[in-house]
Amino acid sequence: MPRRDPPINRVVLTLALVALVTWLSLPLGSIAPNRIVPGTAYTIAAAIGWPLALVSCLPLLGLLALAWRPGRLGYPLALGLTLLLLLALPAWLALMAVRHLDPELPQARLGIGAAWWLALFWLSLLLIELRSRLALAGWRLALLMLPVAVGWWVAAGWLEPLALWQELSGRRGAFLEAVVDHLLLVGGAVGSSLVVGAAIALAMRQNPRIERLGFALLNFLQTIPSLALFGLLLAPLAWLASRFEWLAGLGVSGIGWAPAFLALLGYSLLPMVRNTFVALSEVDPGVLEAARGMGMSRGQVFRQVRLPLALPVVLEGVRITTVQAIGLTAVAALIGAGGLGTFIFQGLGQAAMDLVLLGALPILAMALAADALLGALTRRLDHRTDLAAGAAP
Amino acid sequence: MSMALLTRWSAPLVWLGLLLALAVGGEWLEPLLRWSEPEARRVLYPQADLLTLLLRHVQVVAIASGLAVVIGVGAAILVTRPGGRDFLPLVAQFASMGQTFPPVAVLALAVPVLGFGTWPIIVALLLYGLLPIVRNTLAGLEGLDPAIEEAARGMGMGGGQRLWQVELPLAAPIILAGIRTSVTVNIATAALGATVGASNLGAPIIAGIVNGNTAYILQGAVLIGLLALAVDSLFSRLLPARQ
Numbered sequence: 001m002p003r004r005d006p007p008i009n010r011v012v013l014t015l016a017l018v019a020l021v022t023w024l025s026l027p028l029g030s031i032a033p034n035r036i037v038p039g040t041a042y043t044i045a046a047a048i049g050w051p052l053a054l055v056s057c058l059p060l061l062g063l064l065a066l067a068w069r070p071g072r073l074g075y076p077l078a079l080g081l082t083l084l085l086l087l088a089l090p091a092w093l094a095l096m097a098v099r100h101l102d103p104e105l106p107q108a109r110l111g112i113g114a115a116w117w118l119a120l121f122w123l124s125l126l127l128i129e130l131r132s133r134l135a136l137a138g139w140r141l142a143l144l145m146l147p148v149a150v151g152w153w154v155a156a157g158w159l160e161p162l163a164l165w166q167e168l169s170g171r172r173g174a175f176l177e178a179v180v181d182h183l184l185l186v187g188g189a190v191g192s193s194l195v196v197g198a199a200i201a202l203a204m205r206q207n208p209r210i211e212r213l214g215f216a217l218l219n220f221l222q223t224i225p226s227l228a229l230f231g232l233l234l235a236p237l238a239w240l241a242s243r244f245e246w247l248a249g250l251g252v253s254g255i256g257w258a259p260a261f262l263a264l265l266g267y268s269l270l271p272m273v274r275n276t277f278v279a280l281s282e283v284d285p286g287v288l289e290a291a292r293g294m295g296m297s298r299g300q301v302f303r304q305v306r307l308p309l310a311l312p313v314v315l316e317g318v319r320i321t322t323v324q325a326i327g328l329t330a331v332a333a334l335i336g337a338g339g340l341g342t343f344i345f346q347g348l349g350q351a352a353m354d355l356v357l358l359g360a361l362p363i364l365a366m367a368l369a370a371d372a373l374l375g376a377l378t379r380r381l382d383h384r385t386d387l388a389a390g391a392a393p
Numbered sequence: 394m395s396m397a398l399l400t401r402w403s404a405p406l407v408w409l410g411l412l413l414a415l416a417v418g419g420e421w422l423e424p425l426l427r428w429s430e431p432e433a434r435r436v437l438y439p440q441a442d443l444l445t446l447l448l449r450h451v452q453v454v455a456i457a458s459g460l461a462v463v464i465g466v467g468a469a470i471l472v473t474r475p476g477g478r479d480f481l482p483l484v485a486q487f488a489s490m491g492q493t494f495p496p497v498a499v500l501a502l503a504v505p506v507l508g509f510g511t512w513p514i515i516v517a518l519l520l521y522g523l524l525p526i527v528r529n530t531l532a533g534l535e536g537l538d539p540a541i542e543e544a545a546r547g548m549g550m551g552g553g554q555r556l557w558q559v560e561l562p563l564a565a566p567i568i569l570a571g572i573r574t575s576v577t578v579n580i581a582t583a584a585l586g587a588t589v590g591a592s593n594l595g596a597p598i599i600a601g602i603v604n605g606n607t608a609y610i611l612q613g614a615v616l617i618g619l620l621a622l623a624v625d626s627l628f629s630r631l632l633p634a635r636q
Contacts, residue, residue: 011479114506128486223577223621225584227595228614231602235429327495331585334602344501348589353505360501364494371493 011129012067012078019122020060024053027113029093031100032163034107035352041113047096056092059085063126079130079144086123086148089116090155097161109163111354138376163354164361175343179362182339185257185332186325189264193321196265197272198314204277211277218270226328229266230335233259260337264328268321275317279310312382319374326367330359402630408623415616416444426608438597438609447616450593453511453583457518458576464519465526466568470556473534481531488527491520496582504589514586514593521582522575529571533564566632573628580621584613594620 028047032039044053059081066078097110131141159165168175204211224232237259241248283306291305333341343359346352399406415422423437465488472481496517503513537560545559561568587595594613601609 009479011483014480125483125487129483132482223581223618224614225581225595225598225617227584227587227598227602228610228617231598231610232607232614234602234605234610235607323493323495327497330495330497334588334599341497344497345588348501348504356501356504360498363498364502367493367495367498368490 007069009067009070009074009133012063012070012126015122015126015129016060016063016067019119019126020057020064022118022122023057023060023115026115026118028115029096029113030111032109032111033105035109035163035354036350039109039111042096042100044092044115048092048099052095056088059088075130075133079127079134079136082123082126082130083144083148085119086127087151089119089123090152090159092116093162094155094158097159101161108161109166109354110159110161111163138372164357167352167354167358175358178338178340178342178359181257181337182326182329182341182363182366185260185264185329185337185339186322189261189268189325189329190318190322193265193268193272194314194318197269197317198276200269200273201276201280204273205280214273218273221266222270226263226267226331227334229263230259230332233262234335237262255336257337259335260329260332264325264332267328268325271320271324272317275313275320276310279313279317280306282313283309312378315374315378315381319371319378322370322374323367326363326370330363405623405626405630408619408626412447412616412619412623413444415619416447426611429611430606430608438600438612441592441596443594443597443612443616446592446594446596446613447620449511449591450580450583450595450617450620453514453586453591453593454518454576454579457515457583458522458572458579460515461519461522461526461575462572465523465571466530469527469530469534473531474552484527485531488524492524494520496521496585497588500585500589509590511586511591513589514583514591517585518579518583522579525571525574525578526568527571529567529574530564533567534560536567537563569628569632573625573632576628577621577625580624581617584617 024044026043027041028044030039030041044056047053048056062081063078066074066081070078093110093112093116101108101110127141130136136144156165200214204214221229234255241258287305287309288301291301296304329337329339330341330344333339333345340359340363344356344363345359347355347357347359426437468484471477472484499517499520500513503516507513507516541559541563542555545555550558583593584595584598586593587599594617597609597613601607601611601613
């Protein structure tokens with residue numbers, strides 16, 4: 001059945017309409033006199049006045065009109081308007097700060113409200129829709145996002161009263177250290193699980209008994225909740241460190257990076273082994289036959305045929321593992337492993353929600369970035385889609 | 394006949410029985426737990442009895458998974474109808490984004506909006522469990538043989554009739570498999586809720602980490618593991634045997 005394009009783009013229409021409603025009705029931000037007291041919330045009209053609030057809606061109204069009649073030029077224009085809306089997002093907060101923050105109160109801080117976060121969310125969904133309509137390559141979209149990133153970077157200078165910013169400026173060193181710790185733990189766990197996982201998968205291919213036993217063991221490991229696995233490693237590692245001095249010398253102890261690393265490794269192994277195993281097993285026998293027929297040796301077949309065909313599936317395993325490890329490392333903060341989770345649990349303990357945000361937002365960003373980057377790499381290396389992509393300029 | 398029925402359901406029954414026995418009769422295990430933690434003053438989690446925690450755990454997972462099934466299957470059905478097809482890429486993308494968000498981060502972000510307690514973990518689980526359900530429902534509905542659709546139409550079935558009497562029954566095994574993945578993952582993840590004040594089987598684990606008491610951690614972990622095994626084997630009986 002041929003699909004005819006409907007005259008109205010209902011996706012853009014719905015998203016723009018919902019964005020308009022949430023933008024006008026929910027609080028844009030809140031002003032709090034200090035760190036602990038909950039702030040007073042302001043909608044956009046109360047925050048920057050009706051005239052400016054209406055100005056802030058104009059691009060959304062433009063999007064509604066374009067969604068109604070998306071002509072040839074409609075989609076590029078809609079993309080431009082969406083980028084403009086994204087670019088302007090920090091400016092409304094800055095305006096609100098100028099209007100409502102009392103210069104007499106240096107402790108006062110500006111919290112970001114639901115309308116702002118939801119606007120960011122709807123605009124991201126709009127970008128996804130417009131990108132698929134325009135069949136835009138990933139790097140082109142990244143290039144188009146560059147002005148937005150620069151704009152936000154400039155705007156960060158005006159947003160000093162932002163609560164998030166104030167939490168950060170007090171602990172810039174600790175924040176950097178937490179980011180580095182987080183990345184090191186994730187990188188270490190994913191890297192070692194790749195090596196160990198590949199070894200296990202190769203051993204499994206040699207022997208079906210190892211295969212059954214290995215999968216049973218790894219599946220069992222996954223049913224233990226992450227929280228418990230971290231906790232259960234405390235006592236054995238403390239015992240080991242007390243028995244063997246060289247382990248203690250390495251910094252191994254019941255709390256800290258050692259139990260976190262082991263638990264992360266355990267959790268990462270199942271997706272890694274599964275994907276590597278599937279990747280090595282499910283190569284078309286015809287392809288292998290042809291390679292052998294061409295006179296390739298066993299080693300050559302492995303390096304030149306099996307491995308390139310397996311690589312995208314293995315990378316898919318790396319992507320799943322990395323995203324999972326970024327989240328689990330946050331939990332590892334509970335056993336003193338450091339990382340961004342420290343801020344989350346500190347903030348929850350002090351009921352300081354801005355500190356919680358300081359931990360949670362970078363974790364979210366890291367997970368999304370890892371997912372996007374590794375996903376793009378997988379698609380690039382996938383030979384089946386490579387042919388299709390090669391046809392397009 | 395009843396014997397065959399019993400053997401068929403024996404695995405879930407064994408897991409369920411073990412789970413309930415451990416939840417109710419935790420005191421009998423004291424010597425065993427004592428072995429894991431010989432010096433501690435107490436080895437049984439004192440704050441609440443395990444059965445209550447187990448029921449709260451089941452409740453949280455049931456609410457979150459129930460909502461995820463309604464939203465996920467509903468959305469997947471809507472975007473595979475002719476009227477909603479425009480929204481298909483968006484829904485698929487949103488579901489996969491939901492699983493990219495780490496549950497801890499979602500949990501932490503939900504606290505300022507929903508307060509401490511049970512609701513943040515329900516939101517986090519709902520978001521985390523959506524992807525397997527949406528993905529499998531889409532795969533199940535899209536993967537149907539067009540000839541079957543054609544035949545149903547030829548028999549004079551309307552859109553709603555085709556959905557309920559043909560498409561959903563045929564896609565049911567794949568949809569159920571998605572729900573199974575979602576629920577089993579959520580049973581383990583729900584323990585995180587204890588970090589923001591939800592009382593469930595994660596509570597003994599947190600108490601154990603804070604007090605350095607392995608026996609508490611074991612009680613929470615073993616019950617969660619048994620719950621996951623029981624539910625998983627129940628699902629495997631509901632699904633037709635794989636060839």
